[in-house]
Amino acid sequence: MLVTRILPFRGARTARLCLCKLHDSAGKQSGVMAGKRGALIVLEGVDKAGKTTQCNKLVQALQQSGQSVEMMRFPDRTTIIGQLISAYLEKKSDLEDHVVHLLFSANRWEMVPSMKKKLEQGTTLVVDRYAFSGAAFTSAKPGFCLDWCKKPDVGLPKPDLVMFLQLSPAQAALRGQFGEERYEIDDFQRTVQQKFDQLMKDPSVNWQEIDASQSIEDVHREITTHSLNTINTAQNLPLGELWK
Ligand SMILES: Nc1ncnc2c1ncn2[C@@H]1O[C@H](COP(=O)(O)OP(=O)(O)OP(=O)(O)O)[C@@H](O)[C@H]1O
Numbered sequence: 001m002l003v004t005r006i007l008p009f010r011g012a013r014t015a016r017l018c019l020c021k022l023h024d025s026a027g028k029q030s031g032v033m034a035g036k037r038g039a040l041i042v043l044e045g046v047d048k049a050g051k052t053t054q055c056n057k058l059v060q061a062l063q064q065s066g067q068s069v070e071m072m073r074f075p076d077r078t079t080i081i082g083q084l085i086s087a088y089l090e091k092k093s094d095l096e097d098h099v100v101h102l103l104f105s106a107n108r109w110e111m112v113p114s115m116k117k118k119l120e121q122g123t124t125l126v127v128d129r130y131a132f133s134g135a136a137f138t139s140a141k142p143g144f145c146l147d148w149c150k151k152p153d154v155g156l157p158k159p160d161l162v163m164f165l166q167l168s169p170a171q172a173a174l175r176g177q178f179g180e181e182r183y184e185i186d187d188f189q190r191t192v193q194q195k196f197d198q199l200m201k202d203p204s205v206n207w208q209e210i211d212a213s214q215s216i217e218d219v220h221r222e223i224t225t226h227s228l229n230t231i232n233t234a235q236n237l238p239l240g241e242l243w244k
């Protein structure tokens with residue numbers, strides 16, 4: 001038997017209603033949420049470009065405007081996989097380069113069920129780094145090509161918007177605490193930037209370049225405008241699959 005019920009969405013200023021088909025008596029999933037979905041918004045850039053600062057400000061601004069929104073970051077260092085990655089980045093352990101690349105990807109895949117659920121429920125996700133960092137950083141290492149590095153992340157939920165915080169590695173290196181973690185080395189960051197430049201040529205991804213050398217408030221204003229536009233357009237579109 002198909003049951004149809006009206007459920008309120010959480011977090012929205014104006015109570016929104018969602019027609020939701022539930023499970024039939026045999027427990028088989030019989031339909032999907034028919035409400036408006038949240039947007040998947042990603043911030044990328046070289047180390048210290050200002051991603052975390054801007055993710056936090058964006059989440060706060062969207063919450064204040066009545067949106068249901070949550071922040072995520074990759075790597076997510078709280079999981080078992082994330083702890084392996086964190087120890088590697090902090091130079092407390094060594095891992096073979098292919099292995100750590102696959103761990104970064106696994107750290108994204110382990111979050112996919114909860115990401116999809118939140119997006120379906122109408123929550124917008126603001127994500128600090130995603131598969132683009134995965135491909136750019138590993139392919140900056142000798143012996144790795146961009147194509148191979150993208151493969152493990154093919155099929156991840158596709159971001160509706162990827163904002164690339166453009167800041168020269170030289171300027172980024174002057175910002176707080178640069179140099180503490182494994183990849184925070186000038187030459188390496190320059191190669192990472194070149195790999196990001198290659199990734200940004202892909203028209204299947206909705207890239208927006210943001211001048212991250214502006215003041216924190218000016219960057220924030222630009223990012224908020226792009227995000228609000230994307231939230232509006234994404235709500236009626238199906239969630240895509242990355243690099244497919
Ligand atoms: N527009 C800006 N102008 C000047 N300083 C900034 C700007 N944005 C961020 N910062 C400062 O730069 C430093 C790095 O910022 P933040 O942690 O947001 O960068 P990030 O890109 O998330 O870094 P990471 O790559 O380490 O995750 C912080 O000290 C922050 O206050």
Ligand SMILES: Cc1cn([C@H]2C[C@H](O)[C@@H](COP(=O)(O)O)O2)c(=O)[nH]c1=O
Pocket residue numbers: 047074075089104105129130131133134135137138181183184
């Ligand atoms: C997601 C991801 C990240 N990296 C690199 C990029 C940074 O050097 C660190 C993460 O630092 P943060 O301050 O926690 O943002 O890891 C990577 O190599 N591969 C990835 O997939």
